[in-house]
Amino acid sequence: MTSSISALPAKQSDRLLGLPPDTLLKWYDEMLLIRRFEEKAGQLYGMGKIGGFCHLYNGQEAVSTGSVGAITLDDYVITAYRDHGLAISKGVDPKAIMAELLGKHTGTTKGKGGSMHIFDRTTNFLGGHAIVGGHIPIAAGAAFASKYRDQHLVCLCFMGDGATNIGEFHESLNLAALWKLPVIYIIENNKYGMGTAVDRASAVEDLVKKAAAYDMRNEVVVDGHDVLAVYKAVKAAVDHARATYEPSLLEVETFRFRGHSMSDPIHGHYRSKEEVESQKKLDPITVFGTVLIEEGLATEEYFESADKRIKAIVDECVTFTENSPEPPLDELFKDVYID
Amino acid sequence: MPVVSFREALNQAMDEEMARDDRVFLMGEEVAEYNGAYKVSQGLLAKYGPRRIIDTPIAEAGFAGIGIGAAMVGLRPIVEFMTWNFSLVAFDQIVNHAAKMLSMSGGHFSVPMVFRGPGGAAHNLAATHSQALESIYAHFPGLKVVMPSNPKDAKGLLKTAIRDNNPIIFIESEVMYGEKGEIPEGEYTIPLGVGQVMKEGTDVTIVSWSKILQHVTVKAVQRLEDEGISVELIDPRTIKPMDWELIFNSVRKTNRLVVVEEGWPFAGVGAQISHEVSRNCFDDLDHPVERVTQEDVPLPYAHNLEVASLPNIQRVIRAVRKVLYID
Secondary structure, three states: OOOHHHHHHHHHOHHHOOOOHHHHHHHHHHHHHHHHHHHHHHHHOOOOOOOOOOOOOOOOHHHHHHHHHHOOOOOEEEEEEOOOHHHHOOOHHHHHHHHHHHOOOOOOOOOOOOOOOOEEEEOOOOEEEEOOHHHHHEEEHHHHHHHHOOOOOOOOEEEEEHHHHHHHHHHHHHHHHHHOOOOOEEOOOOEEEEEHHHHHHOOOOOHHHHHHOOOOOEEEOOOOOOOOHHHHHHHHHHHHHHHHHOOOOOOOOOOOOOOOOOOOOOOOOOOHHHHHHHHHHHOOOHHHHHHHHHOOOOOHHHHHHHHHHHHHHHHHHHHHHHOOOOOHHHHHHOOOOOO | OOOHHHHHHHHHHHHHHHOOOEEEEEOOOOOOOOOOOOOOOOOOOHOOOOOEEOOOOOOHHHHHHHHHHHHHHOEEEEOOOOHHHHHHHHHHHHHHHHHHHHHHHHOOOOOOOEEEEEOOOOOOOOOOOOOOOOHHOOOOOEEEEEEEOOHHHHHHHHHHHHOOOOEEEEEHHHOOOOOEEEOOOOOOOOOOOOOOOEEEOOEEEEEEOOOHHHHHHHHHHHHHHHOOOOOEEOOEEEEOOOHHHHHHHHHHOOOOEEOOOOOOOOOOOHHHHHHHHHOOHHOOOOOOEEEOOOOOOOOOOOHHHHHHHOOOOOHHHHHHHHOOOOO
């Protein structure tokens, strides 16, 4: 890693936004970790080791890494059910996430939540929520608490394009704008809510326009595959929220390389193979890798070594999980109520 | 002992808890500048200001969710529903999020908050505005359901509910807010899950709660006593957790049980009580448990139909006479 940093040009290019090289390389590693983690999860699902619903993040890594890169550990992140990538970005231990996917007692929620419900208090990761739209008012609640305590913490609230059509989205946006709550709503527009294209579900195809109903600061990130573009937009929204407590609505154009869930084919009746293949040319990891090479921050050797390191981490996740026990039966009655 | 109204008792509970803990705040429709649709929050805005007494738009799912999110990260919200009927548009928040958060997060996030407001029928409000919903909320693991029947219990139970670390469903009654009763001087709390024997008796046990207890059951008991029937009257005060031993011990003494509740018969709270008593007091019972409930219909507007549907004194007396085999 140090050899690539030594290759840093005397004057950094503007497109790197003044970010330190080690941060950028860390982002590359993180996106790669999410990708490899999800590939492994897909394999384990195929082997029948992961049950229930499992929604992979492949293709959307730049949204997670770029967004969470713009906040601190003390800030809050909340999302829907496609939550593995965001949990990894927020700093949740990937071993515990993998263990959760396999329903192990060492999982993030002791095997209580599974893939769609990753939670972690120590990193302020407020979940993993599987009822579409249900978490959106809760995000405003975390932001409310920040303002109530005069903490200037922000909450990043991620959702899919489909969630912008449900009532709780609108109630939450109205309240956040009305009360000036420091929440940044981030629509991960991957073009389809399960199998329903955006233009078949929303009367307003430009989802960001929904901010207008609440006179809310807003921005579209067209290059959602570009981690730097995502970071730039989220950082501006976060800075604004910290300074003014005002919310923002961001729409990030992205694409999932896998099906909606493991039971949904990658391409088929609602999106064509050509569309998927064309989107895959904008692979966020490849795109960012090219930037790092062009800026002299990384070499092919770096990528090879990163691949090995990340593979070792994912292997460790699997080993940890396979060596972990299932929850003991008395866990069934724990954490229903608290004293 | 001071005599206060039900609404004053609730107001004192919120006032005292807000004074002792800055994490406690109240939000809901008309709670601040209007001083409460039923004046339960009268004067609190003047005392605590708009940071802690917060008027909301008509957006129950939105502000219930804000309460849940705030509770997850350490505040202790009181969310007022103008009536519990309106909680149904926040059902997803209460049931899918508040109730399940602690378990589904593996203990990472608790939701210490109170949802409160009036439930049940008032007068001529028709089907959507007259619902007794305690059995629905008691169905869900993770929630506690509290239903006081008098000002003393209302204050003591609400203070405990605010301090509890779980989501609490606290159901009051619109038509009881003006009713007065004695409360102890100074600070007191009443634990959740502990019922009360309102009147000791030997012939039959009646379990009843909230408004129906005061407006119907107590009056029926008076008439039964006049007939020479000795009734043991139990107010569970908390629907969940239910004080089962209090009920079982009474039934073991009287050998007969009538449950009087405002809700509908199917899968009502009384159905659960009947089941538990059947299982635990089978050899003690001299008659199957009888229930008095609302008729199994949406409550109509017209006064005569409304009266015909809701539990009344005659039906309670009839049920008691039945378990005593008195024609």
